[in-house]
């Protein structure tokens with residue numbers, strides 16, 4: 204093998220014809236049984252209000268995730284906002300968030316008048332670095348929002364210990380982590396409140412949607428009321444507390460039914476993604492210059508929203524960078540992209556004036572987003588084993604020429 208064997212230089216590609224992602228199931232996966240439910244709801248006229256599949260999801264999704272309660276809403280941005288409101292966080296308060304996430308994680312504190320404080324991530328897990336949290340804590344700090352990013356689970360042992368020590372709330376952003384667990388406990392049930400997104404790209408999706416999970420009855424009642432214009436599931440006939448300003452963020456039963464059916468398929472889909480990820484990891488264990496995103500603990504059950512890899516930049520040959528490698532992988536038929544390519548602060552739609560947030564140095568976040576991260580959507584991992592093996596072959600082929 205030499206550089207000229209790479210498909211980018213005219214060599215024979217690992218995937219001839221269709222590339223790996225085109226050989227994987229298209230996302231999202233439609234399930235035939237859902238069509239019947241959507242017609243049932245349409246004919247019933249019970250499209251909104253108090254509805255059948257929302258009620259079922261409130262019990263069954265939370266049980267699957269290992270939490271007592273769940274409250275459902277229009278998306279996974281307002282879930283973060285409602286979680287903050289339910290915990291009494293508002294103007295003057297500070298909320299610690301990671302440097303890498305979708306902007307919703309940092310916008311939510313801004314929506315409630317609080318200040319997001321950005322701290323750096325861990326190089327290997329890409330999740331908030333627990334070692335960087337304590338220096339960012341001030342008397343104004345009220346909460347931490349760890350994000351279980353791409354395929355990793357944050358180090359919740361350390362985060363919960365820090366929160367306990369400093370009397371802080373923890374809101375887990377689980378937008379990427381449906382079904383993920385740490386030490387056997389579902390994410391979203393470890394901190395005070397969990398926040399899930401069901402936006403189109405997510406592991407479970409209704410196009411849009413969100414929910415908060417919690418084990419705490421009082422938080423559940425508040426989150427539900429705040430998102431359901433003051434109504435309650437637990438205390439019928441009792442009005443919300445005076446001064447609790449509530450939103451109308453209910454979703455429809457069409458969305459609930461789609462998610463309800465997906466729930467029945469989750470264990471199987473998650474197991475397949477996990478099996479494929481382990482297969483690639485084994486096949487590229489001696490490949491130079493590239494490693495998998497790690498999770499915090501060996502017993503973490505990962506959901507694999509993204510399959511994420513990290514370039515070991517110091518091992519790349521002169522002149523080789525992520526831009527070149529993305530083209531080289533693409534030429535082999537292995538589509539690996541740069542993900543967001545941006546930290547929260549760089550994101551084009553983050554137009555928040557600098558005085559509204561605070562940022563600690565985030566060199567690891569910058570390197571991960573600008574230089575070293577390579578990603579594929581999780582549905583790649585649902586492809587047949589033969590495709591998965593060729594993905595590993597493509598990664599190995601390119602990296603052997605481009606790293607030492």
Ligand SMILES: Cc1ncc(COP(=O)(O)O)c(C=O)c1O
Pocket residue numbers: 277278279280281304305307308350376378379400401402411412413
């Ligand atoms: C980490 C993270 N948090 C929150 C959200 C917000 O979810 P939604 O798009 O449903 O509002 C997203 C969505 O993309 C996300 O990736």
